[in-house]
């Protein structure tokens with residue numbers, strides 16, 4: 251096993267990075283970007299293609315220069331150091347292994363460049379391969395391994411240098427769905443065991459949820475919200491965040507009062523009671539209801555009524571899209587053991603688990 255070094259914090263402060271566009275113009279990608287990781291923390295940058303995730307990672311690694319800002323590991327500034335002096339381990343999407351070198355030599359590569367002794371190399375490489383469960387595979391060529399195993403070699407190659415920070419750029423996206431889930435839980439276990447601070451980039455919300463202590467949801471070079479997965483999912487700060495981490499029903503609504511410690515909210519002409527929002531919440535709000543908190547009911551005794559326009563069978567779940575006037579409401583039920591099921595064309599009632607409804611200022615609807 252790779253020996254655990256004491257974990258380091260990461261601070262990115264006021265980072266500005268743009269790319270040259272030609273003709274003297276530049277494309278700003280991140281502007282005044284700030285992010286702090288606690289020692290041993292696993293944080294994911296989650297966001298749509300082009301929002302700047304990879305650029306942040308490459309800048310940390312020293313693969314891109316930047317205009318202004320500071321990057322610290324604990325109190326050590328690494329912003330102007332060459333890549334090989336930053337003590338950062340990098341794992342990319344495409345593994346980037348040398349195909350003609352054995353697994354052992356791939357992992358040993360950086361140690362050899364540093365002219366470490368034969369004994370030290372032997373010991374460190376074996377420990378790194380053991381960490382990822384590949385102690386017996388050192389003599390193979392990468393082409394003789396599965397995709398998941400190749401990615402584990404790439405992880406071993408990053409670990410062998412005892413990095414202060416691990417950076418992952420979509421490392422699971424070349425793996426098939428089942429393997430992705432397996433390798434991601436291995437990765438999580440290994441990172442917790444080693445205690446190395448890690449920053450992970452993905453556009454896959456489920457991956458981010460399952461791996462991270464905290465998720466930073468990015469849009470257009472900015473962090474829209476950062477927090478633990480449960481907070482991002484249940485209490486998103488904007489509609490963009492809510493929609494990026496899952497499906498959501500968003501109703502333009504009005505807070506009409508307060509009763510018994512609940513907000514009284516008018517939604518599609520009906521009244522619901524939701525958890526009280528903060529005191530500065532305006533009256534015009536978006537009421538957000540996740541599909542799993544949207545309940546099918548008998549239309550005679552329900553808040554809203556509509557017609558099932560689409561029923562999508564997903565195996566474990568069934569997703570319904572129900573037309574209520576101009577609005578399509580999405581509800582999800584477990585496929586087995588749920589007595590309230592419906593077919594396309596059925597008239598159904600809709601209710602909500604009101605305690606899970608999250609209110610946002612209408613202005614957080616975004617573009």
Ligand SMILES: Nc1ncnc2c1ncn2[C@@H]1O[C@H](COP(=O)(O)OP(=O)(O)OP(=O)(O)O)[C@@H](O)[C@H]1O
Nearest residue numbers: 269270277279298299300301302303304305306453
């Ligand atoms: N070398 C470059 N030169 C010019 N523009 C670039 C360069 N690399 C990236 N960009 C632009 O910078 C923006 C951010 O790109 P970046 O790769 O960081 O996004 P991303 O969020 O990682 O996207 P993806 O998930 O598709 O990798 C995009 O508009 C992209 O076109």
